[in-house]
Amino acid sequence: MIKGRMILVCDPNELWNTNIESSFDFVCLYLDKKVVLTAGKRDGKAVVRLDRRHVSEIDRSKLHHVTNGPYKGLVINKKSHCLENGDPAEARLEFLAFLVNKEHNNEPVQDFWTLRFWFRGKPDGITKKRTFSQYFQDLMSPDDFPKNYMCFMKKAMVLMKTYLLIKRVELEVEQVTKVQSPEATPPIKSFVSLFTPDIYQYNFVPEISMTTKTFLTFMIKAKCDAHIALSATYGELHKKTIEIVIGAENNSKSMIKDGVEGSVRADALTANVLSGNELRYFWISWGSNKIEVGRGAHYGEGKFLEWYLPENKRFGISSLAVATDNSSHGQFEFAELMEVETDYSKKAKKSRMKRQIMWLAKKQRILHCMEDVYPNTLSVQDLLQQQAGGNVDAGTLVMMMKELEKSQHVREVEVGRWLRVQHEIHYGSGHEMKLVKDLPQLTGREQPTIAIVTSLYCEKLAVDAMIDDKTTFVKYKTEVRRSFVGESQVYTVGTIGRFKVVSTKLSRHPTSNQSARISAENTITRILGSFNKVEHVLLVGVASGVPNWGNCSKHVRPGDVVVSMTTERLDPMYVHCAKIDNESRDKSYIYSTRSFTCRNKTLQNVAMSLESIVKTEWRKPRPWDLFIEEGLVALDKQETSFKRPNNDKILRIMKNDDGTEVLYEHPISLNKPDLRLEVPNICFGAIGSGRLITRTQSVRGNFAAYHNVKAFDLDFEAVLESLDGNRNESFLVIRGISDYKDGSTRDWQPYSALTAAAYMKALIMAL
Structure with a gap:
């Protein structure tokens, strides 16, 4: 794979004329999960569809072959003369491929390829993007690049077995009549679709990095009222936000607003600018201290909105969100150029390894920061201010947080606000974690008599590992404040021997000693107030x-x-x-x-x-x-x-x-x-x-x-003062030396x- 080019030494017609039986052995169908290949035509183009299906969903009348051995779990259907369209794809890739026709003196042939993807469940956009990008990278890896079409399709099926998040892949090929030179080959384009309901509720698009851009080209399919919000902060639309509405007032007008549902700063009559039946191109620009909006795939052409930003409205754009109104659901499709590795030298491999190590180190810093403030949450802005990511922009930081959420290290409890997670799989069966607004009422026998106070995240994990029959309650407050100190509480209730115990963790403020002190005092007051049978406190x-x-x-x-x-x-x-x-x-x-x-x-x-x-x-x-x-x-x-x-x-x-x-x-x-x-x-x-x-x-x-x-120790004077103020008469400090x-x-x-x-x-x- 070089600059979007793929080279296969084969006849382009081989895909449809090859006897597939010669490549796979026919065996009985007995596995529950299969990857099913169906080849056919659609709109004059060759299409191969790979579906992940349960055995009960396979139409036996269309069955041609089932594989065994190293390719067990792959199914080939008979050729279909007309493949239905089905649901719109959630992501796609487009690129040009160079081939050599071995039966016509190795003359060059050029195909236009489209790979479409559908996913299982409801993964977020970043997870989708990383999944289909990595699938494509593995498919095009030069280490074991397929020698012909059949090997290419076989590799696509085998890879799909390991990418469990992918539900369906379609590979569409159209031969190009005029062959371009390799130097003129366009780069690979990746497209991510976002589907919005007929509710005026913004969906953030973290997979589109905005901090390095000054304009954006995208497509919309909606009857009317498509909303785009450009914001300075991910997860925050109340401040430093510009809203663009396309096709407002029954698809007759478009406008630029100063904030979400704010004052109109520019408008224009745009009759039937949107369509509910097809995707249409638009572009937005926010460079040079002005907002511009136009229609068409080419940035700068077809402009119909413009607003020169006053000095007090000039801020960096780092976040994108979209929505449709109550009158229409919609589909937004965003395109980006895909970066494909082309250099496989030792030096390049070392450079990639170094980048991966730095990426992991930055994620570790983020985790440490999240662990310090646990059980409170942090926003992207909080993390950037504390430089937990280390010279990363907001878009990259959101991507890291989404990765940490996928690996169950954090949870996004509100848009743009994350909580470190004590997950039950780390403790085995019998341990639950519950996010609650109010603590459950405990009866007399269920009330703990011993409270355990920790400060570091590892201390909380170690203490909880000593508790049996435990349940962790995170009392999270949903309102977002300027200061997050003392907002949330965490309590793990269980038993040690014959005693009922409760453990908690102080939230450590990373920048303010005074805030940390207030947080510690509040934590002690709350735990003694919530569990009024506590007699002994262990720090x-x-x-x-x-x-x-x-x-x-x-x-x-x-x-x-x-x-x-x-x-x-x-x-x-x-x-x-x-x-x-x-x-x-x-x-x-x-x-x-x-x-x-x-x-x-x-x-x-x-x-x-x-x-x-x-x-x-x-x-x-x-x-x-x-x-x-x-x-x-x-x-x-x-x-x-x-x-x-x-x-x-x-x-x-x-x-x-x-x-x-x-x-x-x-x-x-x-x-x-x-x-x-x-x-x-x-x-x-x-x-x-x-x-x-x-x-x-x-x-x-x-x-x-x-x-x-x-x-x-790390200064527990505020905790001891709070114990004294709450008239606790029995405590003990236990410290492991580090x-x-x-x-x-x-x-x-x-x-x-x-x-x-x-x-x-x-x-x-x-x-």
């Missing part, structure tokens, strides 16, 4: 550890678990530093802190009892080790690996002054038999927080020694979250 997740390179018994390793307790029971469990003053005389630090502890010591007593039992029976497997293994099985289908990393032999720690890194080896003691090196150990101490004290190692070390701090810096090392976060969750389960089981 479970990851943190950065405080190392002690000279004392093995006091050293904290990545993967270890720190529990917010001190040897002196009245000492604070959690210490937040809000301000640091430097005493100039002795170069010491003065900290302004707030300490938190709880009156009810039930959780602390159970933790001490559990520790005593483990020390006494140190040769036996510890309960949390077993729960880690169970969690790894439950989380095996996650795209993030929760397995223990193997890079903990030597760990990096930042120096105090210039931020450079030095390497330290973990201390080892042969005199401490209960210390285990390849599995998590449990450490007791206060948890510290505060962004100021995590900046340098000297301040961290000084603060940790003074307050007996074993770990620094690094020695700020807890953000992603390769250790999942495993450390799992170790913390496993200890949490052991603690609850021992209550």
Whole structure:
């Protein structure tokens, strides 16, 4: 395939004159699903139709052959003299093919090919476009390019078996009388159709990239009232939108409006400009600070509308949406030039591989951003502002989101707003996820008595893996606000042992500390208000550890678990530093802190009892080790690996002054038999927080020694304040260690979250 040309060494009449029986063996029909080939003529053109049909839908009177062996599941019908048109195609491709007639001295022949596609179900436009584009690429791949027509049709059938989304493909061929030179061959064109009902409701067209265009050519079939909206933001038509109406007022008038249903800025009489029986060409231009609309396939000709944009109405167009009015349903067809790979050199393959890696990396950044704000949603504009896609335009970003939705990583809960999905297939049977507007009413016995609060997405997954008989409720608010913080809530209700528990996740605002604080406070208030039987609260997740390179018994390793307790029971469990003053005389630090502890010591007593039992029976497997293994099985289908990393032999720690890194080896003691090196150990101490004290190692070390701090978390002071304000008297902070810096090392976060969750389960089981 080169610039839309296809070369087949064969007689063009071979397709219709070949005895198909010589190519396929006849066997009995016994499979439920078949790809059925029917060849025939329509409007003087040769047509081959490939249908995906159930065995009961096949007309046996038309049956010619059924294949077996490597081609099992392919059916060939008898030749049809007249193929009916059927439903309009949902997508099509057009290109010129060069052939060589081997029976006439290899003289060149040129055919005009049209490939039409129909799809199963109701896939979105981007999914359709990617599916038929990839099908065409595979069909025309030079690695195994067919040598003649019969091989070409056979390959088309075999490929259709693997493209399950495609319901029907039609290949239409028309011989061109005047052969063009290869240099004059037009590029391959792809067409995507969108069908609109007789309801004035806009459908966005994300598969058409608008950010790189200044005009668009398309076709419309409708009796009247075809609406086209050009917008600056995908999913948003209330601001920065220009509406074009073609064939308004019973197909007699067309106009340009300032916004959807806004003021008319330009109009023209256009009697019978639309047709309900045929597709007609139109074009729209938005370059040079003016909107132009015309009829015909050639941009710039047949103009009938024009509006010079005032300065306050000039904005970039990044989104397209279409609709028809209550008086007519419609069909819109959009054409784009298809990019076909022509360079198969090693250099080109490396370049394509690099692009694919970058594409995957950008999608991963988007997922991380979605996970931070979960259970709240993000719009395209939100993602662009946070640069989650990394130098991508709105159209490309929408395409990425559609791909993530297809792979069930996100869900588009409103047009242009996506939610990260905790899908039940990741947990196996027994786990449901429900999107609700209001939480169901729980009876007394169904009410949880233990609440578990997490901050990171991997923490929520790890905690939920410890819960049995669980159901996840996402309470999503449909109104779109400027700030999404605190709008939605997620609760997973289930059991651990004999206790009913509920887990939730804080939404982390990526740019505003104040918004994150408000969100955390609201989350605690809501969970304690919604589940008023909650007695104990566990804050479970990851943190950065405080190392002690000279004392093995006091050293904290990545993967270890720190529990917010001190040897002196009245000492604070959690210490937040809000301000640091430097005493100039002795170069010491003065900290302004707030300490938190709880009156009810039930959780602390159970933790001490559990520790005593483990020390006494140190040769036996510890309960949390077993729960880690169970969690790894439950989380095996996650795209993030929760397995223990193997890079903990030597760990990096930042120096105090210039931020450079030095390497330290973990201390080892042969005199401490209960210390285990390849599995998590449990450490007791206060948890510290505060962004100021995590900046340098000297301040961290000084603060940790003074307050007996074993770990620094991601700043849960707002959560502790909210617990205090809601008069909760029993809480415990459980932190898995992921690094020695700020807890953000992603390769250790999942495993450390799992170790913390496993200890949490052991603690609850021992209550």
